[in-house]
Amino acid sequence: MKKKFLLYIAVILAAVIFVCTLDIKTPEEYYTSHIADISKAEMTVTVTVSCETVLNNYDSLSESVKNADIIPKDGVIIPKGEFALHDGDTAFDVLRRILAYYQIPLDYSGDPDKGLQSVYVKGIANLYERDCGELSGWMFCVNGKFPQVSSSDYTLNDGDVLEWLYSCDLGKDVGDNYTISNCAVVHNKTENS
Numbered sequence: 001m002k003k004k005f006l007l008y009i010a011v012i013l014a015a016v017i018f019v020c021t022l023d024i025k026t027p028e029e030y031y032t033s034h035i036a037d038i039s040k041a042e043m044t045v046t047v048t049v050s051c052e053t054v055l056n057n058y059d060s061l062s063e064s065v066k067n068a069d070i071i072p073k074d075g076v077i078i079p080k081g082e083f084a085l086h087d088g089d090t091a092f093d094v095l096r097r098i099l100a101y102y103q104i105p106l107d108y109s110g111d112p113d114k115g116l117q118s119v120y121v122k123g124i125a126n127l128y129e130r131d132c133g134e135l136s137g138w139m140f141c142v143n144g145k146f147p148q149v150s151s152s153d154y155t156l157n158d159g160d161v162l163e164w165l166y167s168c169d170l171g172k173d174v175g176d177n178y179t180i181s182n183c184a185v186v187h188n189k190t191e192n193s
Contacts, residue, residue: 041084043158045094049078051127051166053173060133060168070126077104077125078164091140091151091162092119099124110152118150127166135170146176 052075054061065071083098092112099106107123121138122129129137140151141163147154156162165174 041086043085043087044082045085045089045156045159046080046161047078047083047094047098047163048076048080049095049099049124049164051075051077051125053166053168054127054132056173057132057136057168060136062131065127065131068126078102085156085158085160089156091142091147091154091156092121093152094156094162095121095124095140095151095164110150112152119152121151121164124164124166132166132168136166136168138164139167139171139174139176140164141174141176144175146171 051071054071055075058066058071061071078098083094085094090112092108096106104125105123106121107128108119108121110117110119112119121140124138139146140154142154142156143161167174167176171177
């Protein structure tokens with residue numbers, strides 16, 4: 001009986017020591033402690049995240065966003081900079097990694113890690129789709145072109161220029177020629193996936 005008791009104590013003590021030595025981190029803690037994940041790599045991509053269009057459409061901005069004071073004075077959330085690009089990274093992978101490092105909120109639907117569904121970016125830095133009118137939301141642009149696929153389906157190449165832009169007019173105000181009829185087709189395809 002005494003041996004069993006000592007064995008139980010030893011097992012519990014070993015478990016406590018094991019748990020205490022684990023370095024468990026949230027994704028945010030992991031990324032903020034791994035600057036090399038965004039800054040040092042053989043391949044790089046230039047990235048910016050901007051909501052400058054909101055400044056010209058401030059009257060259309062929802063009161064909750066105005067009251068939260070989340071729009072930067074210059075409209076730039078992440079200034080243009082060079083970041084690490086890992087083999088196979090998508091536009092979404094890079095965005096998620098950079099925002100996690102800077103602890104900027106990101107809200108999206110879909111699950112890129114399971115490969116089950118394309119990702120739709122709903123909000124960056126607490127600025128969401130439709131916060132600045134019915135046609136507003138986040139878009140991405142690579143090398144001056146707006147891909148007609150999800151950011152989780154667009155693989156980046158070394159030297160690409162990735163821009164995440166908040167549009168208040170279905171892309172027209174950020175240089176996209178995307179038409180409403182095309183948008184409806186892509187939007188329905190995404191919802192039914």
